[in-house]
Amino acid sequence: MEQHPERTKTLAFLADLGKPTLRGIKKCPKCGTINGTRGLSCKNKSCGAVFRDGVRKQLPSIDAVRIVTGSASQVYSVRLRDRGPDYRGFVELGTSEAVQTVDGTIITHITGRCFVPTCFKVSTQGASEYQCQHVKLATECHLEATPHTLKSSVLNSLQVSGETKQAIWTLATESSGPLVQRITKSIMVVKCKASPKHSLGFLHVSFHEKARMKGVTERKFYCSCQAFKASKPGSIKEESPKRCIHFYACVCAFASDEKLGQEFSYFINFHSTGLQANTETQLLAIYPQDPTSQAAVSAVSKARKKKKDDITVSQPIDESQVSLSFQDWLASVTERINQTMHYQFNGRPEPLVFHVPQTFFDALQQRISMGSKKKRLPNSTSGFVRKDAVPLGTFSKYTWQITNVLQVKQIFDTPEMPLEVTRSFIENRDGTYELFKCPKVQVESIAEAYRRVEKQPTIRPLELKTFLRVGNMSPEQKEPTPFIIEWIPDILPRLKIGEMRIKLVYGHHRNGHIECREQQPPLGHNLELISCRFQQS
Known part of the structure; x- marks a missing residue:
């Protein structure tokens, strides 16, 4: 066999190098890809392993996180590996289906939709050639937000x-x-x-x-x-x-x-x-820290209010422009509930009665059903005949019983008027009570609340509180205390206005101990049910 002189010379020149040491390169411990020793991370984009301690390490679980949606929808936040640790997109996984092949192997197919702007693929786990890396990350995810x-x-x-x-x-x-x-x-x-x-x-x-x-x-x-x-x-x-x-x-x-x-x-x-711009319709000053600035803001607000009042006096009101939103109406109901929970009374108030447009109650019923896919049905339905007062006729009454105080707060909370599940009071010398409010709440900003390391508790002369009784209030209680909402539609049939009744009970705390008041029959007792009754499905 003929030998090439140049090749023989080269081999002789390298003959004393010994065995290769793989110096300057190393295998990725995760996927086995050959990388340079100076590499910060694996060059295999589908791996993403980090080598250097000086670099912010990304745990494998951070690549994809399942988002809490409150429904059956499976949405994931995924990291875009080719753009850095802070770039993320979304993936939605559909239903899974087990398919058996001819040789008896069972393959699970999970459909997925990628919403990354540079991708936008619809793929299936069983067909890996059509599956993008983002959907793959989502299918392998076990971490929740x-x-x-x-x-x-x-x-x-x-x-x-x-x-x-x-x-x-x-x-x-x-x-x-x-x-x-x-x-x-x-x-x-x-x-x-x-x-x-x-x-x-x-x-x-x-x-x-x-x-x-x-x-x-x-x-x-x-x-x-x-x-x-x-x-x-x-x-x-x-x-x-x-x-x-x-x-x-x-x-x-x-x-x-x-x-x-x-x-x-x-x-x-x-x-x-941060200083915010002032306009004619809104004042966006965020808790000025300087008292003089606070006084200036108050002066501006008072001046605007006075100007608005003057205009109202001098000009007639256009009735067609006067309206009440659902949020404003609900805030008035919430304020009425708050007022009812007064320490001076025994905790068994008379039902709160409201005349409500049907559309407003439909919106309220949507809040009652919040968190559920289906519209929540009333716990009971009853019919009654009114003969001794107007309006005369036969009416239906629908009753919802809420036994979770957090759900009650969720139903009646508004940005302008939160529901107060507890209220604090002060006892006067004549035996009456008045609402206690800490003055710090009105002047202290959110920032100030977290700027101070230690917060000194407000000193109160007596700890007098009322609290909304909803659900089981003690281990000995067998039946939960309900918060009851009753609805009688078409009290005014032409205007589609009905009657809503709210029945609640509240308790009293004196220095941390429950104060016993006069006992009355449990809420909802002696209801006039004359037609049908069914349990919520």
């Missing part, structure tokens, strides 16, 4: 426009599931209005802190709604700092939880001290 509570009292204290409050409240209540939930240390998922860009009704909001030189920390937030461009709070011009409602929703969620409030205190503080 952490939902965060949004307190109505915090939302009510947020000094933004009524329209912004209403928008946040609508997002929180119009669909099931939490308004804000945490995906990673810095990224939240917030409910939003469904649109072509956010067809699932969710979007990502991120809050970042990055240390710079000389002890300077850069903080910024970004919302994928892009209503306003990504912004760095420290560099925003004071005359026009704008936020989207998703940022406000996150601030309310942070302020509703003590640990989150401490962790994201900077964004709460910045939001509270």
Whole structure:
């Protein structure tokens, strides 16, 4: 066999190198791909393993997180590996189906839809060649997001426009599931209005802190709604700092939880001290820290109110423009319930009676059914004949019994008037009682509440409280105490106005001990049921 001189010379030159040591390269411990030793992460995009300790490590479970939707819908937040750890999209998985092949192998098919803008694929687990990496991450996910509570009292204290409050409240209540939930240390998922860009009704909001030189920390937030461009709070011009409602929703969620409030205190503080633009219809000053600024805001508010009152006196009122919204009406019902729970009385008030338009009660019934896919049926239905008073005739009465105090609060809470499940009172020298309110609630901002490390409790002369009795109040109680809503439609048939009755009981606490009052028959006793009765399905 003929040998090439050049090849023989080269082999002789390299003959003393010894065995290869694989110096400068290493295998990925996760997938086996050959990488350089200086590599920060695996170059196999479908692996994503991180090698260096100096780089922010991404655990495999962070690649995909299941979102709490409150329904059967399976929505996942997935990381876009080719764009960095802070870029995320959404994937929705459908139903699974087990299919047996000819050789007896059982394959499970899970349909999935990818909503990543650069992908938008519909794939099936069984057909791997058509499956995008985002759907694959979702199918392998075993981690669920952490939902965060949004307190109505915090939302009510947020000094933004009524329209912004209403928008946040609508997002929180119009669909099931939490308004804000945490995906990673810095990224939240917030409910939003469904649109072509956010067809699932969710979007990502991120809050970042990055240390710079000389002890300077850069903080910024970004919302994928892009209503306003990504912004760095420290560099925003004071005359026009704008936020989207998703940022406000996150601030309310942070302020509703003590640990989150401490962790994201900077964004709460910045939001509270940021100067907002004043318009003719809204005053967006967020808790000014300077007392002189507070006085200026009060002066402006009083001046506007006086100007509005003067205009009302000098000009006739257009009756066609006078209207009452459902939220305003419900707030009046909630205020009536709050007033009823007075310490001076025995806790068994007479039924609260309201004349209500049918459309308003339909909206209220939707709140009663909140959290359930089906419309909640009444616990009982009864018919009765009215002969001794007008209106005369035969009427139907529908009764709902709520046995969970949180559901009662969910039904009657509004941004303007939260339902008070407990109320505090002061006893006067003449034996009467008046409502006690801590003055700090009116002047202290959300930021101040979390800026102080230690909060001194308010000293009260006596701890006198009323509390709404709903459900089982003690281990010995066999039947839960109901909060009862009764509805008699068509009391005024031409205008479609009915009669709503609310029956409630409340208890009394004196210095932490339940105070016994005069006992009366249990709520709902001696109901006039003369036709039919059925249990809720």
